Amino acid sequence: MTTKQLIISFVLAGVLFFASLCAFIVDQRDQVLVMQFGNITGNGAITEAGLHWKFPWQNTVVFDKRLLASDEQPTEVITKDKKKIIVDSFTRWKIADPLKVFQVARTREVVESRMRVIIGAKVREVLGQHTLHEIISGGEGGDKRTILMANIQQLAYEEALSLGVEVIDVRIKRAELPKENSESVYSRMKAERQRIAKQYRSEGEEAAKEIRASADKESKFILADAYKNSEILRGDADAKATKIYAKSHGQDKKFYAFVRSLEAYKRSMATQTRVVLSPSSEFFRYFERSR
16 A cells, blocks of 8 residues: 555545544434533534534433323322322323423433422322312212313423423323221221111112002002992892892782792702701791692
């Protein structure tokens, strides 16, 4: 290799080395701050993906610009009705202003730690204004829990802007009682359900008694009315029968007496009753005549 070629090689190597110190690539998932002696240069973060340049003595600080998720530590909350619950939540957020994030917290880890403090405080602030029933079951309409999470997100969003962060969503994964309180609460819930069940049973028994009394009263009215109608019909029938008998008696008294005697024989002899009568009794006068 000649001297000229050697010089060219050194020059090219120097240019490549200088270029490696000056060039940097911004990934489409990142946003980059260019720093010079601890101070930020330019007008802010570089968010456009591709190849960019800087001076060799400058360095870069990379922040994620994607939607991030933080799993918060379980937070102890005292509700409006003085119940202690443990709330487990998670947050979705993003770095909106990397310059402010760097000025306030320097790194993503630090800003995420401060975010947890903000979220925990807002969870206690919002949930502390509502009862355990509203938090656990969602209130009467069932949508109270969604409203609570929206309120937490809004309050956290407003405070997190000072960190250069936007809070997109806050969700409650779980809300439960501490272990030392669970048994007593479950016992109270069981006693309350038993009280309600007893009340329903007593109301049912009272309603059943009223229904039975009403049915008995109505049945007595129906039976009385039926008895009255039957007596009227029986009286009418007896009157008609008497009228017929009287008419028949008026037409032929001897035949009427004969028929009535036959009916008396039939009724008296149809039973197992033993009757002792004299053969000359008036009762057997038609037997005597036939003989």
